[in-house]
Amino acid sequence: MNEVAEPVYTEGGAVLLDGNQLRDDTVMQLRARIERAGSPSVCLATVLVGDDAPSRVYVNMKHRKATEAGIESRGVELPASATQQEVEEAVAQLVADPDVHGILVQLPLPDHLDPEPVLALLSPEKDVDGLTDRSLGRLVRGLPGHAPCTPLGVMRLIEAYGIGTVGKRAVVIGRSTLVGLPQMLLLGRKGCDATVTLAHSRTSDLVEVCRSADIIVAAVGQAGMITGEHVRPGATVIDVGVSRSETGIVGDVVFDEVQAIAGAITPMPGGTGPMTIACLLENTVSAAAMLGVTSLSGV
Numbered sequence: 519m520n521e522v523a524e525p526v527y528t529e530g531g532a533v534l535l536d537g538n539q540l541r542d543d544t545v546m547q548l549r550a551r552i553e554r555a556g557s558p559s560v561c562l563a564t565v566l567v568g569d570d571a572p573s574r575v576y577v578n579m580k581h582r583k584a585t586e587a588g589i590e591s592r593g594v595e596l597p598a599s600a601t602q603q604e605v606e607e608a609v610a611q612l613v614a615d616p617d618v619h620g621i622l623v624q625l626p627l628p629d630h631l632d633p634e635p636v637l638a639l640l641s642p643e644k645d646v647d648g649l650t651d652r653s654l655g656r657l658v659r660g661l662p663g664h665a666p667c668t669p670l671g672v673m674r675l676i677e678a679y680g681i682g683t684v685g686k687r688a689v690v691i692g693r694s695t696l697v698g699l700p701q702m703l704l705l706g707r708k709g710c711d712a713t714v715t716l717a718h719s720r721t722s723d724l725v726e727v728c729r730s731a732d733i734i735v736a737a738v739g740q741a742g743m744i745t746g747e748h749v750r751p752g753a754t755v756i757d758v759g760v761s762r763s764e765t766g767i768v769g770d771v772v773f774d775e776v777q778a779i780a781g782a783i784t785p786m787p788g789g790t791g792p793m794t795i796a797c798l799l800e801n802t803v804s805a806a807a808m809l810g811v812t813s814l815s816g817v
């Protein structure tokens with residue numbers, strides 16, 4: 519497990535949960551692990567359909583960081599006009615290819631395509647995004663598999679900064695299968711042992727619910743919905759939500775206000791986003807080990 523050597527503090531005295539730093543540390547550690555294993559080929563394939571600009575930026579970033587980690591990356595691109603069958607065939611080819619260890623289908627797909635049958639083609643080993651029914655089922659049942667990268671990245675931040683979870687109260691705001699629901703499972707599972715409340719759009723008294731928490735994970739996508747009044751002194755506040763404003767990307771948390779009260783806080787950007795990529799790469803190396811690159815096991 520990574521540990522952050524020297525925490526940086528915000529002006530208000532909260533520990534800054536620096537996702538950029540931890541991602542870079544993770545990339546270097548994965549690279550070292552692959553080298554110790556004798557530099558076997560580890561390959562991540564991405565599937566990008568259409569020309570959505572933010573999706574292309576995300577995919578390019580994933581390729582860049584994969585290369586830094588010593589992971590080969592293969593980009594499959596299909597035009598926005600691709601049919602359901604063409605996308606499914608492209609994914610099926612990657613599933614069948616023994617040289618490919620992890621597959622990431624960049625979502626959202628164009629409106630005319632149904633992502634469910636595409637994701638259903640992924641084997642649990644190659645589903646490094648952890649988003650298929652089978653991967654989520656394995657997470658629920660506590661079986662080996664890949665957890666979704668964003669909530670796993672939140673767990674890696676919590677671990678690296680030594681934030682206690684056993685017996686602590688955590689509130690996860692948002693209940694999607696991409697973030698909130700798996701986040702609840704990860705925080706509440708044995709070994710982590712937080713007592714977790716799952717809040718959503720129908721939760722009454724969100725302020726009160728949040729004020730009872732030692733750890734708040736906000737995964738909604740409503741800019742600035744978590745203010746100082748939601749946070750009890752010393753709590754850890756993790757911002758997953760992303761909204762685009764004229765000034766750039768903003769999170770669900772009013773950083774300036776909350777950092778003066780919290781004990782630890784993520785920046786936005788620079789917190790959970792980079793950790794999502796770090797965990798994609800971590801899952802890819804685990805996938806290679808699961809798929810028989812035996813030299814990676816135990817190094």
Ligand code: NAP
Binds near residue numbers: 691739791794
């Ligand atoms: P989503 O599927 O739209 O889910 C949003 C959740 O927020 C829903 O469960 C919704 O409740 C809840 N919600 C909406 N309004 C609320 C309110 N006023 N109070 C409490 N809960 C409320 O979104 P998602 O895919 O989980 O993503 C959440 C956010 O994280 C988005 O901004 C997304 O862009 C961002 N994200 C960031 C990263 C990263 O790497 N940092 C990765 C993935 C996603 P209901 O279920 O009741 O509708």
